[in-house]
Amino acid sequence: MFRWFESLIDAFKEPVDGMPPQQVWRFYAFYLRQVWPVFAAAIVVGFCVAVVEVSLFGFIGRIVDMAKGVPAADFFHLHGRELLGMALVALVARPVFNSLHDLLVNQAIVPSLTNRIRWQNHRYVIRQSLGFFQNDYAGRIANRIMQTGGSLRESAVQIVDAIWYVVIYTGSAIALFAHADVWLAVPLFVWVFAYIGLLWIFIPRIKQRSWKASxxxxxxxxxxxDGYSNVLTLKLFAHTRREEAYVAEAMAEQTDKLRRMTRLTTAMDASITTLNGFLIAGTTALALWLWKEGHVTVGAIALSTGLVIRINNMSGWIMWVVNGIFENVGTVQDGITTIAQPRAVQDREGAMPLEVTNGSVHFRDIHFHYGKKGGVIAGLDLAVRAGEKIGVVGPSGAGKSTLVNVLLRLYDLEGGRITIDGQDIAQVTQESLRSQIGVVTQDTSLLHRSIRDNILYGRPDAGEAHIQEAVRKARADEFIPTLVDGEGRVGYEALVGERGVKLSGGQRQRIAIARVLLKDAPILVLDEATSALDSEAEAAIQESLDILMQGKTVIAIAHRLSTIARMDRLVVLDKGRVVETGTHAELVARDGLYARLWKRQTGGFVAVEDVPA
Structure with missing residues (x-):
């Protein structure tokens, strides 16, 4: 039975891939519409639960009236069937409807809807551009995705429950009171309008402050x-107290905004409690006076007093429910500011997969400025022949890494085109583009998973033989068997730590090379691939890079000119333009920008005289 209810909502159903709505009510509708049959069932069952609860209070007054003036010996004989009906409502209908309500909410809605919202939000956000993640805290993005799913589901369920309790309890109470005597309903009428007025005053303010607190x-x-992710930097600079103060500032702000919200909830609680006191006292006094005047029965006194006390308790519950609803709505609003953002880089409609036959790359009059004034790349033209290995050099800020970013389409160009084998990369799918390009960067980032999982990221369906071959070519087979993590896992099963912190720089780079070897993409980009290593480690890894580059179109970027001097051709960038091109020997002889850069650099493990002319 539990499994059947749990299967009503598929947590991993994928919607049409598009930006979620930015308006709050449309955002709610976007997700609730996907599970409307379950929510409709919950609404119907909630109605039945509320009707049963109210009927039990109606029984109290009815039992008092039935017992009045009837001999005890004849009571069950005269009213047995009615009492049996009441018992069936209490013993059968109430447990059945309450259990059905709990099954729909706790088994179908709570786990599955919450995680469907999180899953769909994550699917959308993970496809955002690189700039999206560079402009925010990773922790804040993750927190908003986690909070939004729970808050949306919680507030939706609370709304369903609260609506029926308000409508059924209040409506039936007014009907029951009016049936006894129309004047008995007057205090309840006054209370309803005053209660709605208080909610109207407080709730919008609580919602706004809840958004700020969230x-x-x-x-x-x-x-x-951010502090945990960069704990090494924190410790190296001995800034524990500075970091504490940085977090304390945000915590003080959060505390202040939370207090501002709770002040309103306390004021609302006090106001409604006072109003409820007037309801209880007024209704009871009026019922006693009407009984004294002979207008109502003793049962009406019991019914009205019991029901207003129940309404008093219910109004307190509804107050906190409504408060909780708007707190959750505020949290959802906060989440929308991150989740419902347009993607800066998107596949064009009808985009086809990239097909690489040779691997030629052509940059045609490209322009890109990261949204800044002034040029990072302005009018750059560069053609890389299939199988050619070029080195890209230039001073800092010349546009070398930007060239890689736009080739991978991490950002869209502001002008010009980039083609691979004649296909405009803006017209093909991003996944297919990046699957055809292998990248080894300076700051090698590994996932906090096992060595095997990190290598398999290059090609998830690779067999053990291919993994071993890639590891051997990357010269990583020397150290992998010796690795042991904190939980005793060894070798390929050892976890590498967040961003690979448990490995040395050279070890991380070899794992990265093994990963790209396994991927075996026809185009290879080396972005400062060895600049973070010392000369000895660089020399050891250079052999692995030589193996990696075989048979591929290669674009290599390096500040250390000695590492790329053996390339087929060197391209010198300055202020986003190609200013020189040629072999190492040709450029040194030309005595231009490259020659000046070369003269500034000393050391290195590839001597000038070792470089072929």
Missing amino acids: EARSKLMGRIV
């Missing part, structure tokens, strides 16, 4: 996670 909470989470 925003501050996300900021706090972002700062905490």
Whole structure:
């Protein structure tokens, strides 16, 4: 039975890939519409639960009236069937409807809808551009995705429950009171309007302050996670107290905004409690006076007093439910600011997979500025022949890494085109483009998973023989068997730590090379691949890079000119343009920018005289 209810909502159903709505009510509708049959069932069952609960209070007054003036010996004989009906409602209908409600909410809606929202939000956000993630805390993004799913589901369920309790309890109470005597319903009428007025005053303010508190909470989470992610930097610079103060500032802001919200909830609680006191006292006094005047029965006194006390308790519950609803709505609003953002880089409609036959790359009059004034790349033209290995050099800020970023389409060009084998990369799918390009970067980032998982990231379906071959070619087979993590896993099963911190720079780079070897893409980009290593480690890894480059079109970027001097051709960039091109010997002889850069650099493990003319 549990499994059947749990199967009603598929947590991993994928919607049409598009940006979620930015308006709050449309955002709710976007996700609730996907599970409307389950929510419709929950609404119907919630109605039945509320009707049963109210009927039990109606029984109290009815039993008092039935017992009045009837001999005890004849009571069950005269009213047995009615009492049996009441018992069936209490013993059968109430447990059945309550259990069905719990099954729909706890088994179908709570786990599955919450995680469907998180899953779909994650699917959308993970496809955002690189700039999206560079402009925010990773911890804040993750926090908003986790919070939004739970808050949306919680507030939706609370709304369903609260609506029926308000409508059924209040409506039936007014009907029951009016049936006894129309004047008995007057205090309840007055209370309803005053109660709605108080909610109208307080709730929008609570919602706004809840949004601010949630925003501050996300900021706090972002700062905490940022510190944990960069704990080595924190310790190297001995800035523990500075980091504490940085987090404390965000925590103080979050505390202040939370207090501002709770002040309103306390004021609302006090106001409604006072109003409820007037309802209880007024209804009871009026019922006693009407009984004294002979207008109502003793049962009406029991019914009205019991029901207003129940309404008093219910109004307190509804107050906190409504408060919780708008707190959650505020959290959802905060999440929307991150989740419902347009993607800066998207596949064009009808984009086809990239097909690489040779591997030629052509940059045609490209322009890109990262949204800044002034040029990073301005009018660059560069053709790389299939199988050619070029080195890209130039001073800092010349546009070398930007060239790689736009080739991988991490950003869209502002002008010009980049083609691979004649195909415009803006017209093909991003996944197919990046699957055809292998990249080894300076800052090798490994996932906090096993060595095997990190290598398999290059080609998830690779067999053990291919893994071993890639590891051997990368010269990583020397150290992998010796690795042991904190939980005793060894070799390929050892976890590497966040961003690979448990490995040395050279070890991380060899794992990265093995990963790219396994990928075996026809185009290879080396972006400062050895600049973070010492000369000895660089010399050891250079052999692996030579193996990696065989048979591929290669674009290699390096500040250390000695590492790329043996390339087929060198391209010198300055201020986003190609200013020189040729072999190492030709450029040195030309005595231009490259020659000046070369003369500034000393050391290195490839001597000038070793470089063929």
